[in-house]
Amino acid sequence: MDTHGVTARTDATRAGPGAAPRSGPGPTRPWDAFARGRTVLDAFDQLAGGLATSILAVVMLVWLVATALACLVGVGLPLVPVTLRGLRAVANRERARLSRWGPEVLVPEPGPTRLRAAAADPAVRRETRWLVCHATAGLLLALTGLTLPLSAATDATFPLWWRLVPPEQAAPSPLPLWTVHDWPGAFAVCLLGLGWIAVVAGVAPGMAWLQAWPGRRLLAAAPGTDLALRVAQLTATRAAALDAHATELRRIERSLHDGTQNRMVAVTVLLGAARRAVARDPSRADAILEQAQSAAEQALAELRGVVRTILPPVLADRSLTDALTGLAADSPVPCRIDADVPGRCAVSVEATAYFVVAEALTNVARHSRARHVTVTVRTHDGRLRLRVTDDGRGGADEHGGSGLVGIRRRTEAHDGTLVLTSPPGGPTTLEVDLPCGL
Structure with missing residues (x-):
């Protein structure tokens, strides 16, 4: 397998087509032309x-x-x-x-x-x-x-x-x-x-x-239509946000119940067995304590994994580009990150973007049979835009149990949009647009 190609570009002084023209004398900048x-x-x-x-x-x-x-x-x-x-x-x-x-x-x-x-x-x-x-x-x-x-x-x-x-x-x-x-x-x-x-x-x-x-x-709508549609849209996105929140709580509860809690129960049982072994057969106590320590270490690792899925620490310590670069490095499908994000967005928006890319890369690895995937991240006019493209077999179905419903719910909860293009035979393109300031 080829090595993962990771490209990250940041430029705090980048000017887009919508930037205001520079006043005053001076040479014309190349990007103005x-x-x-x-x-x-x-x-x-x-x-x-x-x-x-x-x-x-x-x-x-x-x-x-x-x-x-x-x-x-x-x-x-x-x-x-x-x-x-x-x-x-x-x-x-x-x-x-x-x-x-x-x-x-x-x-x-x-x-x-x-x-x-x-x-x-x-x-x-x-x-x-x-x-x-x-x-x-x-x-x-x-x-x-x-x-x-x-x-x-x-x-x-x-x-x-x-x-x-x-x-x-x-x-x-x-x-x-x-x-x-x-x-x-x-x-x-x-x-x-x-x-x-x-x-x-x-x-x-x-x-x-x-x-x-x-x-x-x-062709503009009649006065009041915009407000009525906006109220209906906000009502729908509020319901989607509540559903996404409840789904996330169920996922965390399931992860803690099925993983960490079972490990802690095993630690408790092993410590009880070690106490009894100290009184009856001290030679076995050391082996039982070693098993208890191993179970505690596994429980701690699983707990850290659950915490990372709630809010990746790398988002707070570094940036969204670095977090996505880490996802690309762990992806079983060669992945290239093309990120141009000069500033920071709201923490919840960056967490949602991280979740979208992580879920998309998981879907690519499980279902697409792709050989390469590219993640493009841009900011423009106060919006964070993600595009995940793979060269797989296509035919992705939002209602086929591939996690796309969860991506849509979390996206719409932030008043964002999701567009999926996946014709049979590929390629598959997932585009997500999020407001930066929520």
Whole structure:
């Protein structure tokens, strides 16, 4: 078996994409340019996702108009429930997309399916207005934002290929302002392409924001929905916290009862036998006392093991990275820890993260038949994010008795989230997101 690879990276001065720009004079830091490039790439990713939902919006808008026209002639009423459910499905797809790139947009309760009730429902009216905006302006912004980089790249590489096309087609794009006949003109187009690249990099984030703005304004839940859902969520997580606490107490009680308590009973019995042996057969007393000492040492070791599962001392003495490194060293499957945690989180959060990784590594060793596992730990925007990935056979089932239910309960007890991706054949990825400050 290969040795365990452990990588831990800490940098207290790391700046992420969301860090505030530095004021004052001075040279540009390398990660500032990297953060800007990441922002531009994220903007193009958002525009690409918006293009997909805008195409769905166009199809849904055509269907909606067709249903409305059919209702005018009296044959479209049977299509109304299907149309309303389709409208809600497309709107929910956009809500999910917006939630991935910013504050969560809550999904409302299922809406009405009858024409009169839908016409009076404010949520349906807002979704219809968003549909029109996204199918027109959203589609235009997506197409513009995604075709401009291609045109800019075409112009920037113009000197490499302009001699290979017919003379009447050797012109800059997207606007053929002039026809190129010589090398100075080709390099002029190249400079124009580089300028286009700078322009696109500058306006892409704004275009992505503008494309998402109607959705955030019109698809947001009604006032009071956020609070009601939050209360319901907190009620559920409180129940999960109580269940997780009760489960942990039962586990500790079972460990003490089945292990340490039995060892202590054995010590008591052996000490009683030693006392009797001193009076009857002193030669046997030493052997019995040696057995009692061995049983006491085993009881002490088991008690230390139980204590470590409650709150690992290494978390208090050192850091979460060091604690996870110890888990990786003890894992029967080669494990690599990639941790970038500049600061400390709340003790309960770090203990939960330790438990999640320990349980995940146990599952990998027992069920996955993996040859390697990677644990990635990051902090961003006040959240602690864990990802455990293995190259095993996949097919992990949360309800299959593999400990994933316990991981979910402890995660949700801290108002966190758990996402499990484990297709048959692998790989398996377990992602946990926890707030750092609870």
